[in-house]
Amino acid sequence: MPASSPPLKGGCLCGRVQFQLNQTPLISLACHCRGCQKLTSSAFSLNVMVPLLAFELTKGSTVVGALHKKDARYGFCDWCKCWITTAPPPESGIINVRSTLLEDALACKPFVEMWTKEKLPWASTPAKHSFDEQPSADAFPALIEEYSRR
Numbered sequence: 001m002p003a004s005s006p007p008l009k010g011g012c013l014c015g016r017v018q019f020q021l022n023q024t025p026l027i028s029l030a031c032h033c034r035g036c037q038k039l040t041s042s043a044f045s046l047n048v049m050v051p052l053l054a055f056e057l058t059k060g061s062t063v064v065g066a067l068h069k070k071d072a073r074y075g076f077c078d079w080c081k082c083w084i085t086t087a088p089p090p091e092s093g094i095i096n097v098r099s100t101l102l103e104d105a106l107a108c109k110p111f112v113e114m115w116t117k118e119k120l121p122w123a124s125t126p127a128k129h130s131f132d133e134q135p136s137a138d139a140f141p142a143l144i145e146e147y148s149r150r
């Protein structure tokens with residue numbers, strides 16, 4: 001779906017952390033959970049999932065922030081405190097990157113939205129698939145396959 005082809009470049013607000021996605025994202029997601037509302041200070045987070053090996057930091061590095069969880073490490077710019085990544089355990093092989101930070105942020109229209117049970121009633125996205133909570137791991141292969149055909 002993204003109009004531009006990889007590498008897709010992005011960076012934090014201050015520019016001290018820059019990265020590129022060396023592969024077209026597997027899927028684009030909006031998350032309406034209360035945690036994302038607080039982390040973004042907004043209505044929902046916008047994310048693209050990419051294979052861990054396709055995420056390349058080209059400048060600076062991220063520091064762990066948010067709840068400092070072991071099972072989902074949140075990466076931030078240490079200077080401007082911009083939320084950049086969410087990394088599940090490395091064995092998952094994937095990383096979620098805030099798509100709003102991409103130079104071509106328009107290219108990653110949300111395809112799936114999740115945690116709609118916590119969504120602000122007036123917040124909406126154009127996502128084709130909606131889930132009350134986090135979709136189960138079994139749901140992703142079909143969603144990723146459908147996204148790749150767009």
Ligand SMILES: [Zn+2]
Pocket residue numbers: 012013014015016017077078079080081082
């Ligand atoms: Zn920054």
Ligand SMILES: [Zn+2]
Pocket residue numbers: 031032033034035036037045115
């Ligand atoms: Zn969330």
